[in-house]
Amino acid sequence: MKSDRIQLAHGSGGKLSHDLVQEIILPAFANEALSELHDGAKITVQGARLAFTTDSYVVKPLFFPGGDIGKLAVCGTVNDLAMTGALPLYLSAGFIIEEGFLFADLSRIVQSMRAAAEEAGVMIVTGDTKVVEKGAVDGIYLNTAGIGMLMEGTDISPTRVRPGQDILLSGCIGDHGVAVMAGRHNMVLPHTIASDCAPLNGLVKEMLTAVPQIAVLRDPTRGGLATTLNEIAQQAGVGILVEETAIPVRPEVAAVCEMMGFDPLYLANEGKMLIFIDPPYSARLLEIMQGHPYGQEARIIGRVTTAPAGQVGLKTVIGGVRLLDMLVGDQLPRIC
Structure with missing residues (x-):
């Protein structure tokens, strides 16, 4: 740690977050369940195989095209459970509210959470509410935790990633990051640009039911696609090569990124996932994904290689290979 104080970039999901x-x-909490560093912990309680996860949400602004902090909190926790191969069941909801916050905005957020939970088929069964002095919180912060049952016959773990596997992406990247940026700066953008925030557990259930051989699922949230691929490469000790022309980015999102100096490969997503699978199963998996509303744009974007271990390469449009490093700074803080 090069500084004696926390910086905003320590929450980016990139290198500084990793160092933190x-x-x-x-070192303080080391244990077997935590050491896998997946989107949720896999635990066994009296023979029951469970997944458990928690997350906090400080997105700014609270309301943005395609979603709000309430929808984001429920979908984010549901998706973290789904990425472990679990069927999400129950969530908690913790509210830290600034004095003076509008009742109308709180009601809007709560109703959004209710709608997202209904779509995902989960129940919010416990929670907590705290109010702090004006200026101590930027409106409202949320914390959600979730528990689910791991699907039988599945084993989702970075340790199962190996050279030769295909890498699939469920759809276009960068939508959430650009939508939040637009809301934050009151930008008028095409109506087609909206957050991709969505619960993915229904799609994941269909995928794992038909193709339980999936090695890893991961949603590229903070730090985006490039950072998530680096995390997996480092955890598995493999190389990764992805094709620039295969990675879907909406033209309008690409145009905004070019104008604002952002790289969509590092922008957060809240309704997309990466899948690592042996090639014989890829065609069947794509068929299932493309038949679901949240996977219609799914495609193969690359493959796992033997070397260089722990690194990610991007085969560019002109044929060269560019090293995709983990995010260092923070393109857009408070994105979720």
């Missing part, structure tokens, strides 16, 4: 976890948090 590795150097301060993991």
